[in-house]
Amino acid sequence: MNIAAIYRREMRSYFSTPLAYVFIVIFLMLAGIFTFYLGGFFARAQADLEPFFTWHPWLYLFLAPALGMRLWAEERKTGTFELLMTLPVSMGDAVLGKFLAAWSMMAISLALTFPIWITVNVLGAPDNGVIVAGYLGSLLMSGAYLAVSACVSSATRNQVIAFVVSVVLCFIFLLLGFPLILDLFKPLLPGAVISFMSTMGFLQHFDSIVRGVVDIRDVLYFITFIGLWLYAGAWAVDHHRS
């Protein structure tokens, strides 16, 4: 009930301002550029969407923080935070309602890439099961990026800070399994923690889903990750009230 009210307000605010339209157009343009130029969609001459999905982690790295940075920072800046926090809405409902609205924006944008799915089906005979898995993995990963951004947004009233910090954090989680990031932490943390961290990056989990292997552990990884960051976000929102 309350989640629905928060969710509807957020969605209304996306679509009553240019934000939703600008976001969707930029999303589709960037997705297209990545797929056709960087991914070499046609040159590969294969009927699959791998060059499309491969670039999504990098697409979300900037687009998710852009969407997430305003979630709380804007409310705190304009003072509507006080209005929201004195409505009879639980912290969980407020955090979840806002998150789900932002995630819906991602889902809508992602859904609007459907012409590329039609294209590969016209040009060849792709494995549509793998493509469905790709969309699922992409959506889950975008949720993970958003959950991080929403949490960071609740800690500041400055949207620029929220954006920059979110991008850095998302980048760390994106490449957590790679030496680039692991080497940074190696001198600081015990080996057991490092080897645990090496399995916690977005990219490994995303890659296996995109290859068509929908392992329940990868799905659970993203869902748990989202849950934990939302919980941390709710704590931060509550903490910053007083």
Place this chain on the structure above:
Amino acid sequence: MTLSRIEAFNLRKEFGSIVAVENISFTVETGEVLGFLGPNGAGKTTTMRMLTGYLRPTRGDVSICGINMLANPVKAKACIGYLPEGAPLYPEMTPATLLRFTGQARGLGGKELENRMDETADLVNLREVWNQSIETLSKGYKRRLGLAQAILHNPEVLILDEPTDGLDPNQKQEVRLLVRQMAQSKAIIISTHILEEVHAVCTRAVILASGRIVADGTPVELESMASDHNAVTILLPTTGASQFAEKLEKIPTVSAVKITPEGEDRCIVQAFPSRGSLILTQVTDLIREQNLNVLELRQEPGRLDEVFRNLTIPTTDPAYGGQA
């Protein structure tokens, strides 16, 4: 015993090393309009924020309609209508969509919500701007919309932080009238800088200074704390005024007499009673006896602004020069 609608118990709020509110306790019942007075920074807004569950008190307790705010915030908040300081609103929404949102968040829906929105729109005169985006509205409309979202769900408790700030005199009057109309069925707290408002709407007032309650009483009780409470002021021609003043001083219940020239040939004589006594009859008797040509005569109720100044300005601060 029925529980009070609003109960604040030993509230204290610290921001870092600063104590913003210290040891504030009071209760408000249905039918009461409690005025929060005090200079800027006295803790009015902080106290209201603790009452509405926005800020968590460092110490103390709040209960609204018998529900503890700290233990059960969602239920307690449901009983409150709150206009935050500065009436913050979502700029991209319209009055219609904003009220629908707060109504839905408060669990209203369907026909009931539509009816309440209609009634509220008429009550605060929002019809003209009903579908206009909030960022284009004038300050007066924004304030009225803030009030509208506070009263939309017909709450038992209404907490309004400076509801008339930024309104023109006519709009101020309308809001005061509205608050008075709603007072019978609700417990209301309003904060204000405008002392005349206390008389116009409040049944009781609390004066805050440096985070503490320094006075709590009805407007009349507060006025009686003024030094010129029940003083008698007489306007008369200058000739014979000083003689009259001397005679006044001889009345046993008169503690002091002050003469101030007014224009070229008139002066104001003011007689102050000793504590707790009334001197009007003695003064009028004397006037009759002297056969004086009095141009104006009145008994002072006591000036609230003087009481306010005396209570809220630290007397040790030489910058203010002490007494009024």
